[in-house]
Amino acid sequence: MSAPFATSLNGDRGFPRWGGFKFAVVRLELRRQLRNRRTVIFTVAFPIFFFLIFGLNKVYASERVGQGNVSAFIMISMALYGAILSTSNGGATVSVERLSGWSRQLRITPLQPGAYIAVKMATSLVLGLVAIVAVYVVAMFTHKPSMPFALWIATGATIWIGSLLFAAYGLFIGYLLPSENVGQLIGFSLMLFSFGGGLFIPLSQFSHPLRVMASYTPLYGLNQLVHYPLVQGSFNWGWLANLVAWLIIFTVGAIWRFRKDTARV
DSSP, rough: OOTTTOOOTTTTTTTTTGOOHHHHHHHHHHHHHTTTTHHHHHHHHHHHHHHHIIIITTTTTTEEEETEHHHHHHHHHHHHHHHHHHHHHHHHHHHHHHTTHHHHHHGGGGOOOHHHHHHHHHHHHHHHHHHHHHHHHHHHEEEEEEEOHHHHHHHHHHHHHHHHHHHHHHHHHHHHHHHHHHHHHHHHHHHHHHHTTTSSGGGGSEEEEEHHHHHHHTTTHHHHHHHEEEEEEEEOOHHHHHHHHHHHHHHHHHHHHHHHHHTOO
C-alpha cells in the first residue's frame, strides 16, 4: 500500500516510527477538510456573528471585567465556541471514513491507533486555530475589546491548546455513531455543554445545585481556564482536573472505538 504512513525509519512495515504519524498525512487531512466550505463557514462565521451582536452592545460592552471589559470577555467566549465547533467537527469526519470503508483499510497498514488519533487531533487543532484567529482579528478591528496585549496572546493560546479536548470528543463520537447521526449530536451536545459549562450564561445566575452539576460537565474547566487571564482572582486547580479528566475519557474512548472499528472483518 502506498499510504504515506505505511513505511518506517528502518523500512520495516511492522514497526513504523512514531506509530506511523507523519505531518504529510496532517497536510493531506487539512487539504481535504478545508474543501468542505460549508463546515468552515459555519465554524468561523457563527462565532464572529455572535460576537458582533453581543460583544459590541453599547449597553454593557465597555463595562470593566478584571483587566479588560465585557467585550473582551465575550470575544474570548466566542473564540472558544468557534474552536470547539471546529475541532469537534474535524474529529467527527472519521464517521464519513467509516462509511466509505477507510477504517477497515487501516487494518493492513502499520499505522497504530494512537498515531491515527494524533493525526486527527493535529488536523482539528489547525482548524480550531483558524476559528480563534478569525474571531480575534475581527474583534481587533472593531476596537471594542479592551485588555493588555499579553492577554490576547495568553487567552488565544489557552483556547487553542484546550480545544484539543473537543478534537478527542469529535473522534469519539465519530467512531461511536453512524455518520448520519454524528452532525446532529455534535451540534446539540455542544450547545448543552456551552450552557452547562457557563459559556453562554454566567454560572453565578444558576442555583447552587446546578453550579455543582456544571462543574462536572466537559466544557466547565476549559471555560474557566480561558477566561482566567482576563478575570483573574483565585485559581482553582479543579478547572484543570476537569479538563484533563475529560480529555483522558474522550481520548481513551476514541482509541477504543478505533480498535473495535478496524478489527471488524
